[in-house]
Amino acid sequence: MTFRLLLPLGLMFSVAFSAVVSWPARAAGDRFALVIGNAKYPDAEAPLKEPVNDARDLTDELKRDGFSVETLENAGGDAMRRGLDRLYGKIKPGSVALLFFSGYGIQSSRQSYMIPVDAQIWQEADVRRDGIGLEQVLQEINSRGAGVKIALLDASRRNPYERRFRTASAGLAPVIAPSGTLVMYSAALSAVVTDGGRDRSLFVQELLKEIRVPDLTAEETLNRTRVGVTRASRSEQVPWISSSLAEDFSFVPGNGVRPTPPAESSVAPAPAPAPTPTQVVVAPPVPSPLPPAPPAPQPTPVQKVDTPPPPPPVAPAPPAPAPSPVIANVAPAAPAAPAQDPFADDPTIKSLSAKIAANPEDAGALYRRGQVYASKGAYAQAIRDFDDTIRINPKDVEALNNRCWARTVVGELQPALRDCNEALRLRPNFVDALDSRGLVNLKSGAVKNAIADFDAALKINPRLTSSLYGRGLAKQRNGAAQEGALDIANAKAMDPNIVREFEAYGVR
Template sequence: MTLRLLLLLGLIVPAVASVPCFAAADRVALVIGNAKYPDADAPLTEPVNDARDLADELKRDGFNVDVLENAGGEAMRHALDRLYGKIKPGTVALVFFSGYGIQSNRQSYLIPVDAQIWQEADVRRDGFSLETVLGEINGRGAGVKIALIDASRRNPYERRFRTASAGLAPVIAPTGTLVMYSAALSAVVSDSGRDHSLFVQELLKEIRVPDLSAEETLNHTRVGVTRASRNEQVPWISFSLAEDFTFVTGPAGNRPAGGAAETNVTPPPAPTPSPTQVVVAPPAPPPAPPMPSPAPSPVQKADTPPPAPAPTATPAPVPPAASNSPSPEPNVAPTSTQVALADDPTVKSLSAKIAANPDDVSALYRRGQVYASKGAYDLAIKDFDDTIRINPKDVEALNNRCWASTVIGELQTALRDCNEALRLRPNFVDALDSRGLLNLKSGANKNAIADFDAALKINPRLTSSLYGRGLARQRSGAAQEGALDIANAKAMDPNVVQEFESYGVR
């Protein structure tokens, strides 16, 4: 049920305001992937591939991107000068760096591949201070400043001087800035040895989701990395945006406006005695399942170990008419909603790509997401159908088709999709959550509890699974346990009741 957040927001907040649309010329980015450091025992495996994939995505989203690979100090200096020269008042400026970073005197430095570092003073001589870079970008008039830093690695220079601290330092950034590190302050993560980092994998998933504010995008990335790493890697974020911004251009949807006050987002707190009632640090939105990613690409196929066993019970076949409430019939002729969607700028852009290439699986999947988030489930399912036709093993599309089919009451079709998604990716939390809703709607309460239990073991903050389990427990006769689940879910997200009502579940 990974599209719920967009749908829920659409039900609650009327779309009365729009966010300024930043043209391609107003978005500039510098993307650096440094892997071949002569002082390291071996080249890093992740940075170059991560830089290439992120650069491609940013280009699709309207950024003028400069990409550097294995850059020395002179190349980084010239690239930064080019970036500064492109900035004019109101520009969105983004810097991504993957490689080695070092903190010195409570500042974080990005290290070029040809740095000669033997003592701490050399860090300040050869490295590039992130605070200085952000200050220069701000001084040129950039309206939104974004720094995404995947450099929380134990680097080969630290053993040469004892005064160095591990990991990266907090950033004192100007107003209108988003900064995200791939790990917590002063923490380090090892290069995985795979082709792509977990951080960039999750980041790309969220950047590709339309109508998410930048804060939501990065917060969902943080949650995804934290969950996938079993809390061993918790990214650090600092927000101080004074205006709203989305990576994927198009209608603003119903996003909450960004706040001007700076807030450092700390790692998720340890669970309280109630394992599912968790306080999440602001400005993160109420807990929700991560949004789905487009059709799998090499970035998204890393073999991360499943964090928890999936339930062994397989739901019984669902009767065709089984549902707790009437579901809308599929549209036969174009409705006013469909006509309005055809004029949606995001839909128009994606439809143009599909017209040029009917097998553009990324555009098909993204348009399906948009349709589903707007409640046009029949159109969404058609796009997911085409996505799966092109790639039958696309677990994200299978899960989303399962969820959309469940909402409109096509439960037998939904069950096949959810089961197939879980066969291809055991312990896929979003599919467990979707199948839990399916079982809840069909009256298979024990199976619903099993699915929601498995999902909550993976992500205790998954409010939809917590609320759904509460309903299933109450229907199974465990009134007290069900009431506790429901109360905890409502405390975490007061809108969860209306969300489930929109699915025909009360």
């Protein structure tokens, strides 16, 4: 399955600047903000460094600018929904309502979703179930009578959930927002940003710098932020803005005097994040798993060559029972068992293993555990789980596709090809299987077949980064250097991690 969906160009909004008018005075308490920083996702390899620090810094600034702010850190779904309900309840006709979210975001069915830390996402339907849709939030804020609605999302990160599938993340989708709304994403539509290991994001750093400049409309503030981020990142990160503001609004009025924060804002309520620290368990990979990806898997022939040599004649049968105690003392093989699965204590795997122990024929749990193993680079365990899934249901095209991909990564190319062919026989034009089979053909040197598979996948989803990059490599190997370079450049612009991902698959 894929979360990256074709976005019609007609949905992309341009920034419309209003005529300059005097900044309308607003009473203290007319500005309300909900600031969310989600960093500790159990499915990620490690907590994100930026969101909580960014949320705290922005909270401090918004309070100085007269906002009544509630801040949530590492919030689960219930906590985020309760926080939004409290925000809705404060809004009065003509109020300013601001939402900031930093964490993981996913686009699905042309909508952008903010992901709580406790989301359980295995397929696209789970995004709509556990995620919180930005459009619905803005519509609800609008229905309460807010005059100015501002949404700032620093969520264009490549998230760990797609690592359970063959395809990869593609950032956020354009938003269809009500009139009087200003929306800004930290990166371009359908683009992802690589976290640079900083404690604070470039996006929020530039945003805070511009918010502090008096006598700027909110649109000017965000547009200057976009320019600052673009310059500082050397055009690798270009934020996206959509505006339909009907009136000018400034974070700091033209006289440079900040509005007086309402008394309640001095107490920053953070009621709901309490449960989430229990979910601070981490293990799976975040930007792109870097599995060892053994390139040329021909170990089996080597083992066959080892068998013929003549050790049998040299091995005399031990005659007496006396040596048996010696053998017992010399061969303590028991300790090897615990080290067999280094991921046994991973919370997700542990939970799925418990389900499988209770019901060994639970195909869903086996498939999901296989996905998690694959995301960690434990391909042997993943393939075993996919084997069992397919044994239970030979027509499970998702399991066939995932086993095809896992086998391709470890170099079992002929079995992988059979899996992909079977998945496509059962579901013709299955885009993920076309993409996986393209990788099989690319690794095996059948570059014309690889180009055909990637072409077919890109006709279904033109923003499938792995197919675009794979086609670029295949074209270069087929002699079309310029065409290949263009595909590769476009793929890298959409996903800066794509080169490392293919290198991890043993493809350069």
